[in-house]
Amino acid sequence: MNDKPAIVWLREDFRLADNAALTAATQTGAPLLLIHIRPERPYGMTAVDWFREKTLAHFNVDLRSLGGKVHVFAGDSARLLPEIAARVGAAAVFWNRRYDPVGREIDAGLKREFAPCGTEAHSFAGALLHEPWTVKNRVGQPFKIFSAYWRAACEAGSPRPPLPAPRELKFFTEPVTGAQEEQLPWPAWTSSLDAHHKFGEAAAQDRLVRFIADDLGHYEDERDFPDRDATSGLSPYLRVGQISPRQVWNAVSDASVNPAHAAARAKFLAELGWREFAWSVLWEHPGLADHALRQEFEGLPWRTDPSGLEAWKRGRTGYPLVDAGMRELWRSGVMHNRVRMVAASFLVKHLLIDWRLGEQWFAETLADYDPASNALNWQWCAGTGADSAPFFRIMNPVLQSRKFDPSGVYIRRWVPELKSVSDKDIHAPWESPGGLPANYPLPIVDHAAARRRALAAWDGVRGGDGQA
Numbered sequence: 001m002n003d004k005p006a007i008v009w010l011r012e013d014f015r016l017a018d019n020a021a022l023t024a025a026t027q028t029g030a031p032l033l034l035i036h037i038r039p040e041r042p043y044g045m046t047a048v049d050w051f052r053e054k055t056l057a058h059f060n061v062d063l064r065s066l067g068g069k070v071h072v073f074a075g076d077s078a079r080l081l082p083e084i085a086a087r088v089g090a091a092a093v094f095w096n097r098r099y100d101p102v103g104r105e106i107d108a109g110l111k112r113e114f115a116p117c118g119t120e121a122h123s124f125a126g127a128l129l130h131e132p133w134t135v136k137n138r139v140g141q142p143f144k145i146f147s148a149y150w151r152a153a154c155e156a157g158s159p160r161p162p163l164p165a166p167r168e169l170k171f172f173t174e175p176v177t178g179a180q181e182e183q184l185p186w187p188a189w190t191s192s193l194d195a196h197h198k199f200g201e202a203a204a205q206d207r208l209v210r211f212i213a214d215d216l217g218h219y220e221d222e223r224d225f226p227d228r229d230a231t232s233g234l235s236p237y238l239r240v241g242q243i244s245p246r247q248v249w250n251a252v253s254d255a256s257v258n259p260a261h262a263a264a265r266a267k268f269l270a271e272l273g274w275r276e277f278a279w280s281v282l283w284e285h286p287g288l289a290d291h292a293l294r295q296e297f298e299g300l301p302w303r304t305d306p307s308g309l310e311a312w313k314r315g316r317t318g319y320p321l322v323d324a325g326m327r328e329l330w331r332s333g334v335m336h337n338r339v340r341m342v343a344a345s346f347l348v349k350h351l352l353i354d355w356r357l358g359e360q361w362f363a364e365t366l367a368d369y370d371p372a373s374n375a376l377n378w379q380w381c382a383g384t385g386a387d388s389a390p391f392f393r394i395m396n397p398v399l400q401s402r403k404f405d406p407s408g409v410y411i412r413r414w415v416p417e418l419k420s421v422s423d424k425d426i427h428a429p430w431e432s433p434g435g436l437p438a439n440y441p442l443p444i445v446d447h448a449a450a451r452r453r454a455l456a457a458w459d460g461v462r463g464g465d466g467q468a
């Protein structure tokens, strides 16, 4: 028995089950000191910060019933973690790895700092199915194309089964100085988000079980329709680690699915694969959110258009599907994937506004924001990434709306001004015989003209040899 505590540093892994760091710390027999270090937030809370804080609060409720809690600190973790470890005389520190450029540098520095002090620092895989540096092509290079990446990842074998939650947790009970209030005051803008989310490990598991039972079988056919609740809704839980990708992978792989639906299962697992691919690309390109992967796009003549950007952010572009998506984002902290694509394409191609400004807005407002998936998908939509939709493929927001929200159910949910417009006219209400409803704007840009402008800009970058 060892009375020096083992510190478990929780970052994006607020769960008891399949938490390799927690399990390993438990196995030492030392009393556990669970800590979380809030980063300094000079610009205030973002939506994913809000989701993480809510998650932490719920995790603490679960822990209290087991006699423990997460001690919360705030500040620079590179300085604080060694201080806390020294203060409590920790025998060892455990964490699950993170892969963002800043986080991985801090963690590597901490390991170097702990080594000579006799405090063991142990890190584990937890947030991904495959460590981002492990899936490589035959000559040891990272993949640039998703399909090749995913084939290789699948050939590497199934991820190991998830770990059970530790049967018994013994907590460090001495007072720990310097800890903060567990809960921060919520900014006013977060109040509308609450109604759209449930928190806690049990809620995440429940969502997974319901998705498998009700939606997995028709995932492939229905996932693109924002008017249906046909996707898993797991992304915020995955983001803050209330559920692990291994738990999702194994539950979906083991579920008994009608053989006719095997393709739906494969499609869903491949979407988890996109998440993996995004992290592997970020691992290789730490500047993914700042620099176009295709260099030539750095020369694209982006427009400076503050009022266009503001109309896009507020859902006032006059294109109902784009506006519905942007308002869904603001009010709920999430947006359906198909609509994310249409809204992103609209900003980049119709308004010719730099994709980085859209990436930043999503980073502030998405409850599932992660630096890999967000940057990769923005580069995909902008055509600037390695395996992206080509720039000249410009989504028509009206046709997308007619195809994927045919009766306007999704639009009416988020754009109440259009409630009484007919199903036929709701996609382009400015053409409605009844006239445009009061308070809803005319399109801020004409589709055909915007398309021509975008193609001309792209042609300039390509030296005039482009195809439209």
Ligand SMILES: Cc1cc2nc3c(=O)[nH]c(=O)nc-3n(C[C@H](O)[C@H](O)[C@H](O)COP(=O)(O)OP(=O)(O)OC[C@H]3O[C@@H](n4cnc5c(N)ncnc54)[C@H](O)[C@@H]3O)c2cc1C
Residues within 6 Å of the ligand: 223, 231, 232, 233, 234, 235, 236, 238, 239, 271, 272, 273, 274, 275, 276, 278, 335, 336, 337, 338, 340, 341, 344, 362, 366, 368, 369, 370, 371, 373, 374, 375, 377, 378, 381
């Ligand atoms: C411009 C843009 C920005 C995006 N930003 C983010 C982001 O910051 N964080 C984020 O998690 N996803 C992002 N996505 C991807 C995708 O929209 C969301 O993962 C998805 O909408 C989440 O809903 P779901 O959990 O119901 O997904 P499901 O369809 O149920 O998919 C299951 C899981 O697979 C993963 N996944 C699905 N699609 C993608 C994808 N295209 N790229 C990466 N992973 C995917 C997610 O982890 C998701 O939870 C972005 C997409 C676009 C077009």
